[in-house]
Amino acid sequence: MTLLDIAIPSAPGRITWNREAIGFVVGFLLLALLPLVFGDSYSRHVLIMIFIYAVVASNWDLSLGYGGVFNFGHLALFGIGVYVYSLLAKMAGIDPWIALFASGVIATLAAVLVTIPILRLKGIYIILVTFGFAQLVMQVIISQSDLTGGTQGLVRVPGLYLFDHNMIRDGKLAYFYIALALLVASTLFLRLFVRSRAGASIVALRDNEEYAISRGVSLVRQRMVTLAASAFFTGIAGAFYAAYQRNASIDVFGMSLATIILSMVLLGGTSTIYGAIIASFVLTVFSEAMADFGAWRPMITALLIIVIMLVYPTGLVGMIRAAWTLVAERIKRRA
Amino acid sequence: MPLLEVEGVSKAFGSLKAVDDVSFAVEAGEIFGIAGPNGSGKSTLFNVITGIPFGPDKGRIRFDGAEIQARPGNAIARLGLARTFQRETSFDGLTVFENALIGASYGKPGRGATEARSRAVEALEFVGLSSSAFGRLAGELSVFDRKCLMLATAIATKPRMLLLDEPASSLTKPEIETSIGLIRRTAERGITVVLIEHVLTFLMSLSQHLLVLNQGRVLAAGEPKSVIADPRVVEAYLGTRRSAA
Numbered sequence: 001m002t003l004l005d006i007a008i009p010s011a012p013g014r015i016t017w018n019r020e021a022i023g024f025v026v027g028f029l030l031l032a033l034l035p036l037v038f039g040d041s042y043s044r045h046v047l048i049m050i051f052i053y054a055v056v057a058s059n060w061d062l063s064l065g066y067g068g069v070f071n072f073g074h075l076a077l078f079g080i081g082v083y084v085y086s087l088l089a090k091m092a093g094i095d096p097w098i099a100l101f102a103s104g105v106i107a108t109l110a111a112v113l114v115t116i117p118i119l120r121l122k123g124i125y126i127i128l129v130t131f132g133f134a135q136l137v138m139q140v141i142i143s144q145s146d147l148t149g150g151t152q153g154l155v156r157v158p159g160l161y162l163f164d165h166n167m168i169r170d171g172k173l174a175y176f177y178i179a180l181a182l183l184v185a186s187t188l189f190l191r192l193f194v195r196s197r198a199g200a201s202i203v204a205l206r207d208n209e210e211y212a213i214s215r216g217v218s219l220v221r222q223r224m225v226t227l228a229a230s231a232f233f234t235g236i237a238g239a240f241y242a243a244y245q246r247n248a249s250i251d252v253f254g255m256s257l258a259t260i261i262l263s264m265v266l267l268g269g270t271s272t273i274y275g276a277i278i279a280s281f282v283l284t285v286f287s288e289a290m291a292d293f294g295a296w297r298p299m300i301t302a303l304l305i306i307v308i309m310l311v312y313p314t315g316l317v318g319m320i321r322a323a324w325t326l327v328a329e330r331i332k333r334r335a
Numbered sequence: 336m337p338l339l340e341v342e343g344v345s346k347a348f349g350s351l352k353a354v355d356d357v358s359f360a361v362e363a364g365e366i367f368g369i370a371g372p373n374g375s376g377k378s379t380l381f382n383v384i385t386g387i388p389f390g391p392d393k394g395r396i397r398f399d400g401a402e403i404q405a406r407p408g409n410a411i412a413r414l415g416l417a418r419t420f421q422r423e424t425s426f427d428g429l430t431v432f433e434n435a436l437i438g439a440s441y442g443k444p445g446r447g448a449t450e451a452r453s454r455a456v457e458a459l460e461f462v463g464l465s466s467s468a469f470g471r472l473a474g475e476l477s478v479f480d481r482k483c484l485m486l487a488t489a490i491a492t493k494p495r496m497l498l499l500d501e502p503a504s505s506l507t508k509p510e511i512e513t514s515i516g517l518i519r520r521t522a523e524r525g526i527t528v529v530l531i532e533h534v535l536t537f538l539m540s541l542s543q544h545l546l547v548l549n550q551g552r553v554l555a556a557g558e559p560k561s562v563i564a565d566p567r568v569v570e571a572y573l574g575t576r577r578s579a580a
């Protein structure tokens with residue numbers, strides 16, 4: 001069964017494909033116009049980082065939100081992308097675009113490998129094993145310092161290229177559009193997946209494992225599919241990050257990045273994909289706006305998250321839905 | 336050859352023998368009843384037959400000629416042996432339609448999207464869920480509708496045999512009447528039904544054969560009339576009632 005073969009043509013109670021497609025195209029067109037508004041390379045840098053975070057967070061929403069699999073090694077998949085790309089492009093001298101693609105593939109394989117030890121586990125034990133997996137990947141990278149630069153990381157990692165366009169003196173325009181393309185491709189893939197029968201089956205497993213199995217769903221296969229599907233674009237995002245920053249550092253395995261991305265998944269509202277993307281914008285822009293507050297910044301951000309989650313337990317998406325209903329009612333009353 | 340053959344099946348939880356050396360056979364096309372006081376091992380028997388969540392410690396189970404006691408639950412389901420659960424169960428995050436689509440898509444190997452879709456719709460209509468309910472989240476349904484939905488997801492897998500675990504529990508009188516009709520029509524579709532119920536009268540009106548369990552063991556088996564006339568069955572039931580009082 002391929003992904004498209006099993007896509008559900010129309011599903012009662014869900015937004016129609018047509019409507020979603022319109023929203024999707026309009027939304028991403030607006031994003032594509034942003035460089036017209038933001039001419040400076042600093043703003044563009046922030047937007048590029050938002051796109052990378054959005055890819056990583058929305059893919060985490062697939063395994064965590066839809067699949068209910070507490071994969072706390074998700075950022076390790078990102079880290080694998082960073083290092084696979086850096087090693088292939090810098091040490092092996094492979095074409096950056098091929099290295100980028102290979103990073104996605106290797107991250108996917110790594111995700112399939114982690115699935116094996118967690119198949120018979122539930123909840124907190126999955127957190128433990130996946131967290132251990134992230135630590136293991138990091139330790140391996142540190143120990144192979146001849147290749148990976150150990151705790152120093154790697155510098156002068158080759159960047160991406162587009163024909164003979166100058167990637168450095170274009171005010172980050174090329175990287176902006178590559179990052180956006182990455183987010184578009186990833187989001188398209190995720191939405192198609194969650195609206196497919198395979199997507200419904202991973203929600204079924206999340207909601208009631210035994211019941212899903214009794215209807216023929218294979219826990220082993222669908223768990224693997226879940227983690228593998230969440231890994232590909234995460235790995236590519238890691239590779240893109242390395243190419244964009246021109247370096248690789250083990251900081252990507254640290255708690256602080258994982259915490260930021262996890263806040264995006266939760267603040268956005270799980271099991272929506274779009275929520276994580278919206279939250280990547282909100283949190284990053286908010287954090288940039290609060291730059292003057294120095295040490296207060298993380299505390300203010302944390303407070304904001306807590307308040308939003310208390311008022312809207314389904315996150316930003318819940319907030320937007322509530323606002324939408326309110327507006328729709330006003331319009332109706334007036335008409 | 337019987338459709339389902341259970342031979343010397345046992346399952347223990349520590350020192351408690353929940354199912355103890357149970358044997359019986361179900362012929363294709365019949366409604367087969369299983370009775371017994373609460374805690375007599377009826378649900379555990381369904382669990383070990385379907386491999387969900389575990390198979391038997393001992394014994395052999397043959398379904399449609401294939402030995403299934405060591406197979407995983409999803410593989411058993413795909414052979415055409417479906418079950419319901421005693422408590423109403425649903426995929427709360429999915430819509431009614433998607434719930435049925437899971438059964439239709441994963442229940443039997445090699446099925447295209449269009450066919451699965453129409454099978455899901457057919458199963459939902461069969462149990463009486465109207466198309467206006469298709470888009471609702473399953474978690475929002477009433478107990479009765481959720482029980483019907485659970486039956487629909489089973490029927491959507493296109494089973495040869497259906498194991499129903501106390502379909503009438505926690506339902507009102509009229510709902511029970513509807514359930515009885517639904518079970519009859521399920522059997523008329525050519526699906527062999529094995530029905531657990533601890534209320535004997537419910538089974539009497541439906542089943543052609545009856546098995547009574549007590550403390551994990553077969554107490555009596557055979558024609559419903561002769562089974563309930565068995566003094567040991569009477570005693571087991573009266574005994575429970577007394578201890579429950």
Ligand SMILES: Nc1ncnc2c1ncn2[C@@H]1O[C@H](COP(=O)(O)OP(=O)(O)O)[C@@H](O)[C@H]1O
Nearest residue numbers: 348351353371372373374375376377378379380
């Ligand atoms: N997973 C389990 N772990 C431990 N004991 C169990 C388990 N499932 C059932 N039992 C015990 O096995 C016995 C039979 O239970 P069950 O099969 O649910 O009975 P019935 O369905 O006939 O009411 C009961 O004593 C019950 O407490």
Ligand SMILES: [Mg+2]
Nearest residue numbers: 377378379421
């Ligand atoms: Mg029971």
